[in-house]
Amino acid sequence: MKYYLVAGEASGDLHGANLMKALKDQDPEAEFRYFGGDKMEAEGGTLAKHYAEMAFMGFTEVLLNLRTIFRNLKTCKEDILAYSPDVLILIDFPGFNLKIAGFGKEKGIKVCYYISPKVWAWNQKRVLKIKKVVDKMFCILPFEVEFYKGWGMKVDYVGNPLLDEKASFTPDPDFRAQHQLNENHIIALLPGSRKQEIERLLPAMLSVTEQFPDQQFVVAAAPGFPVIYYQQFIGAKNVKLVFGKTYDLLNVATAAVVASGTATLETALFHVPQVVVYKGGTISIAIARMLVKIRFISLVNLIMDRKVVTELIQEDCNTVNITDELLRLIDGPGRTKIMEDYRQLSVIMGEPGASARTASLISAYLLKG
Numbered sequence: 001m002k003y004y005l006v007a008g009e010a011s012g013d014l015h016g017a018n019l020m021k022a023l024k025d026q027d028p029e030a031e032f033r034y035f036g037g038d039k040m041e042a043e044g045g046t047l048a049k050h051y052a053e054m055a056f057m058g059f060t061e062v063l064l065n066l067r068t069i070f071r072n073l074k075t076c077k078e079d080i081l082a083y084s085p086d087v088l089i090l091i092d093f094p095g096f097n098l099k100i101a102g103f104g105k106e107k108g109i110k111v112c113y114y115i116s117p118k119v120w121a122w123n124q125k126r127v128l129k130i131k132k133v134v135d136k137m138f139c140i141l142p143f144e145v146e147f148y149k150g151w152g153m154k155v156d157y158v159g160n161p162l163l164d165e166k167a168s169f170t171p172d173p174d175f176r177a178q179h180q181l182n183e184n185h186i187i188a189l190l191p192g193s194r195k196q197e198i199e200r201l202l203p204a205m206l207s208v209t210e211q212f213p214d215q216q217f218v219v220a221a222a223p224g225f226p227v228i229y230y231q232q233f234i235g236a237k238n239v240k241l242v243f244g245k246t247y248d249l250l251n252v253a254t255a256a257v258v259a260s261g262t263a264t265l266e267t268a269l270f271h272v273p274q275v276v277v278y279k280g281g282t283i284s285i286a287i288a289r290m291l292v293k294i295r296f297i298s299l300v301n302l303i304m305d306r307k308v309v310t311e312l313i314q315e316d317c318n319t320v321n322i323t324d325e326l327l328r329l330i331d332g333p334g335r336t337k338i339m340e341d342y343r344q345l346s347v348i349m350g351e352p353g354a355s356a357r358t359a360s361l362i363s364a365y366l367l368k369g
Contacts, residue, residue, distance in 0.1 A: 001027055001029075001030055001031070001086040001087065001366055002031045002032075002033075002083065002084070002085040002086050002087075003020075003023060003030060003031065003032050003033075003034075003045075003085060003086070003087055003089055004032075004033050004034065004079075004080055004083055004085035004087070004088050004089070005019070005020070005032065005033075005034035005035070005036060005040070005088075005089045005090075005091060006034065006035045006036075006076065006088070006089075006090050006091065006093070006096070006097055006100055007034065007035060007036045007037065007040065007051060007091040007092070007093065008035065008051050008054045008091075008092075008093035008096050008097070009051050009054070009092070009093060010037065010051065010193060011092065011262055012036070012037075012051065012091040012092050012093055012115075013036050013037030013038065013039045013040055013051055014039055014161075014165075015091055015092075015114065015115060015161045015355070016034065016036050016037075016039070016040045016089075016091050017036075017039035017040045017042065017043050018161060018164060018354075018355040019089070019091075019114060019355050019358055019359060020032055020040060020043040020044070020045070021043055021355065022355040022356045022358065022359035022360075023359045023362065023363070024043075024044075025356070025359065026359050026360060026362075026363040027363060031045065032044060032045025032046070033045055033046045033048055033079070033083045033085070034046070034047060034048060035047075035048055035049045035051065035054070035072075035076060036050070036051060037050055037051045037052070038050075048075075048076075048079050049072065049075065049076070053068075053072065054069075054072055054093075054096065069095075069096070072096070073096065073099055073100070076096075076100055077100070077103050080100070080103070080104065080107075080109070081107065085109060086110065086366060087109070087110040087111075087112055087362065087366055088100065088101070088104040088109050088110065088111045088112065089112045089113075089114060089362065090111065090112070090113045090114070090134075091114050091115055092114075092115040092117070094117030094118070094119075097113070097117075098117065098126070098129065098130070098133070101113065101130075101133040101134050102129070102132075102133045104133070105132070105133040105134075105135075110135050110136075110365070110366065111133060111134050111135050111136075112134075112135060112136045112137075112138065112362055112365070113130075113134045113136070113137045113138065114138045114358055115138070115139075115140050115161075116137055116138075116139045116140070116141070116144050116148075116155070117130070119147075120143075120144065120147045120294070121294045122294075124151070127148065127151040127153060128151070130153070131151070131152070131153050135365070136156070136361065136362070136365055137153070137155040137156070138155070138156050138158045138358045138361065139155050139156065139157050139158065140157075140158065140159065140160045140161060140354060141157075141160070141299070141302070141303060142157055142303060142348055142349070142350070143302070143303060143305065144157065145157045156357075156361055157350075158354045158357040158358045158361070159349070159350050159351060159352065159353055159354040159357060160265070160349055160350075160354055161354040161355060162262070162265055162266055162269060163269070163349060163350070163351065163352040163353075163354065164352045164353065164354055164355055165247075165266075166247070166266075166269050166270070166352075167352040169247045169251075171247075171248060171251045172245070172248050175245065175248040175249075175251070175252060176252060179218070179240055179242060180240070181216055181218070181240065181252075182216070184214060184215065184216050185214070185215045185216065185254035185255075185330060186215070186216045186217075186218055186249070186252055186253045186254055187212065187215050187216065187217050187218070187253065187254065187255050187256065187257070187326065188218055188220060188249050188250060188253035188255070188256040188257075188258075188267075188272065189202070189205045189206070189217060189218065189219045189220065189239075189256070189257050190220045190246065190256060190257070190258040190259055190263045190267065191205055191219065191220075191259050192222070192259035192261060192263070193222035193224065195225075197259050198222070198225070198230075198233075200279040200280070201259050201277055201278075201279055201317070202219070202230075202233045203233055204277065204279070204317050204318060204319065204322065205219075205257045205277070205322070206233060206234065206237060206239065207318075207319040207322070208257075208319055208322045208323045208326065209237050209238075209239060211319075211323045211326075212323075212326065215254075215330075216240070217237075217238075217239045217240070218239070218240045218241070218242055218249055218253075219234070219239060219240070219241050219242065220242055220245075220246040220249050220263075221241045221242060221243045222243075223243055223244050227241060246263075246266070247266075247270070250266065250267055250270040250272050251270060253270075253272045254272075254273075254330060255272065255273045255274065255275075255326055255329040255330050255335075256272050256273070256274040256275075257274070257275050257277060257322060257326070258274045258275070258276055258277070259276075259277060259278065260276050260277065260278040260297045260298055260311070260313075261299075262299070264276050264298040264299050264300050264309065265299040265300060265303075268299075268300045268308075268309070268342050268345055269342075269345075269346065269349070271339060271342045271343075273309075273329035273330075273334075273335050273338045273339070274300075274309050274329070275309065275310050275312060275322060275325040275326065275329065276297070276298040276300075276309050276310065276311045276312070277311075277312045277313075277317045277322070278297055278311070278312075278313045278314070278317065279313075279314055279317050280314070296311060297311055297313065298311055300345065303345060303348060303349070304341065304344070304345055304348070308338060308341040308342075308345070309338065310325050312325070
């Protein structure tokens with residue numbers, strides 16, 4: 001079969017690569033072409049466009065880059081037609097991929113969507129469009145099955161690919177020694193991988209270090225930025241940087257301060273007590289507060305449907321609040337409670353194997369004709 005995949009950011013590249021690997025197990029003669037990244041390219045096939053040219057964050061940034069976005073859409077559509085795939089596999093990235101889904105359906109191409117758009121967060125009526133343009137939807141959050149069912153659409157929960165990543169992780173026994181870390185408690189700082197996120201969140205994260213002289217603070221740095229970039233925020237503080245070793249860091253961390261996003265769930269799966277933080281542009285936040293209709297922003301709280309981790313958003317993301325929350329998480333009943341909640345979360349999430357299950361369902365669907 002000929003597969004055309006579209007992933008528009010780093011997480012999609014990772015999940016796309018794992019799915020490609022699983023599809024090759026199902027279909028050894030599989031051919032791939034895709035919008036994606038380095039990880040997908042390492043699995044073979046042809047990279048048509050790198051996600052680095054596509055990822056724009058927030059309402060304002062999207063508006064400022066509309067011309068580029070429309071150009072990318074045009075390129076993608078033309079490339080799909082030229083390749084004539086047996087199936088389109090769209091990975092998350094809904095602002096772009098739902099338009100590609102509509103195009104694929106219009107051209108008579110089978111459309112599979114892996115990692116559902118977060119339609120449950122705002123403008124839920126988008127499900128009506130999804131029902132028209134997507135043939136098979138594969139969800140990675142347990143509550144999405146019931147959500148779609150409420151709109152009359154059957155979807156498959158395939159498990160979460162983060163479970164696969166964690167299952168394949170082998171801890172580095174020399175991690176502490178390599179990074180000059182002693183046996184004292186480690187506080188992990190995960191400020192995200194986008195420039196905007198880092199610049200808004202890292203200063204607030206670092207502002208609490210003086211309150212914890214006996215703790216070791218370590219930043220999970222994004223590979224796309226040099227040491228000197230992070231050093232402008234760290235200055236003279238005794239804070240370590242770790243590149244490409246986030247799981248090793250979480251494996252030894254006592255607590256963490258985490259940017260809202262996928263990392264909140266990763267941190268929970270490692271059973272590291274965390275405080276979730278988020279800051280956006282003033283205009284973007286104002287728009288989001290009008291449109292978004294969910295009680296929580298962190299995946300942990302959304303999946304559990306109750307407050308498990310504290311969320312500090314916008315003006316609440318400050319030195320005093322982060323300090324108070326870390327004190328609660330390092331020791332005492334707050335830590336005990338969140339650990340019990342994490343155990344319940346792990347049961348709800350299920351077992352690893354999301355990529356393999358998705359590949360198997362896609363192959364079965366294609367074989368039916």
